[in-house]
Amino acid sequence: MDLNYTQEELAFKAEVEKFFDEKAPQRLLDKVKARKTLTKADMEEWHATLNSVGWLAPGWPKEYGGCEWTPVQKHIFDEISNLRGGPRIIPFGLGMLAPVLLAFGSEEQKRHYLPRILDGTDWWCQGYSEPGAGSDLASLKTTAVKEGDHYIVNGQKTWTTLGQHADWIFCLVRTSKEGKPQEGISFLLIDMNTPGVEVRPIILLEGEHEVNEVFFDNVKVPAENLVGEENKGWTYAKYLLTHERTGIAGVGNSNAAMESLKKIAQQQTRKGKPLAEDPIFAARMAQVEIELEAMKTTNLRILAKAQAGGAPGAESSMLKVKGTLIRQELNVLARQALGPHAIPFVSEALEEGSNESWMGPDYAQGISKSYFNNRKISIFGGSNEIQRGIITKAILGL
Structure with a gap:
């Protein structure tokens, strides 16, 4: 999405780019781009790196160590992070439990648990x-x-x-x-x-x-x-799930996957021409990209609602359904584009320091892993069938 950023937002974008140039551990970025398996130490290192610059908890109040980013700032960071190879931020403490504690927890619970989530004491x-x-x-x-x-x-x-x-x-x-x-x-x-x-x-x-x-x-x-x-836990559980489902949509992840797919389609050929020039395949790529751009707008709207003090509502179910389908379609298209290069899959080859040989081109590595792993995303966090029921009842009133 080609947003018309304000000067302040452009300055923030430049700051994020500088962070990835100068402070983000390049070893971790390279490992993510190569689709290597991240260890616990890797995830903890990324957590600590973001915490050191105060960027770990964008949705938290500053009182508790958050940075209170605007929806556009969060969008900018997520987009750049995914494109540059930033590891996934583990969401369970930061993005799921913390909103529940902030909304329903006692002051003692907030003061005890939130700092420990930020500094990595508790996983x-x-x-x-x-x-x-x-x-x-x-x-x-x-x-x-x-x-x-x-x-x-x-x-x-x-x-x-x-x-x-x-x-x-x-x-x-x-x-x-x-x-x-x-x-x-x-x-x-x-x-x-x-x-x-x-x-x-x-x-x-x-x-x-x-x-x-x-x-x-x-x-x-x-x-x-x-x-x-x-x-009263059901109330808190539903509140948490709206935050989880918004994250499962994976807008930044899909954006990076779209860019990767375009590169693959330029590299792979059919009848002597790049696959990107094949009318049928190009039409499927264009369709998923259009849907992704529309989802970005929905994501910004939901983030804006959350920033205004309201939990994401049934709209998060819409985002979860569409986001997971887009991520899975991107995986399908990537595997189809790779043809026989998508077949070899040795899980050990994705571990750091592995001597396992890789039979395909570099850009094929880990595509099958992503495909298999992402079959689950339309199920967890409340299956897409359940989400459609929520949408039917809460939004359509049926």
Whole structure:
């Protein structure tokens, strides 16, 4: 999108470019561009780098260490970061738990947890989905029974992203079986080092250990770790999910993928001509680019609403559906453009320092990994089918 930036916004854009030229660790940028697997240390280094310049929490109030960027500033940073190879900011503490604490947490919780999220002391993961309670999240069965000044937690969470690295997990737990299922859910913060917490890996299609199962066996959690009111957790959960779904749309990621696809289409040929000149393939590229430009506008509108003090509403469901479909279509087009070069896929070749050979051109490396990994994005955060139901009810009134 060709925005007409103000002088102040142009100055900010120049500042971001300078940051990537002078302060961003080039090793990390190169690793992301090569689609190499990032280690925990890599992600922590990027977190610390952004925190050192005060750019880690764009949506937080300055009072708590945020930088209060405008929607346009956030758009500028995301676009440049993705194009230059900036690693993904791990969202669980910064972009998911923090908004809930700022809106519903006690002052003590804000003062304790927010600084620890910023300085990297605590790595958070999300405890929402369970076996049998994914898109139908309200049917969750993990229980928390109040005993004196503690809760005793029993149950299981699944698809817990990067839970193997986490110090803490924010969990939806059932504290009452009375009334509707949504009415008996609470939002609890649990130390992952507490006796009775067990993490088991789940290996994904592309061979990586990204998600996990987490088991709770009589885990003792201080009652002060309850966020907000008991049995009001469904309200907080929905508030968090609107922020998560906005992030899943991945506007900056799609923009970078679009630029990568254009380069691939210029490199790959069909009947002696660049694939970009093939009318059918060019038409598919143009269609997804048009949809991406429209999504950028929607994203800015939702960010503006959030900055004005309101949580993203059903519009975040629109963004999640369209954004995930665009990301998946970009992956499909890239693999089709590469033809046989998309077939070889050795997960070990994507690890730093690997001696595994790569059979395709450099720009083909990791395309299959992205394709396989992104099959999940139309499912997690509330499946696209569920999001269409939200849109139908909340926006269309049907």
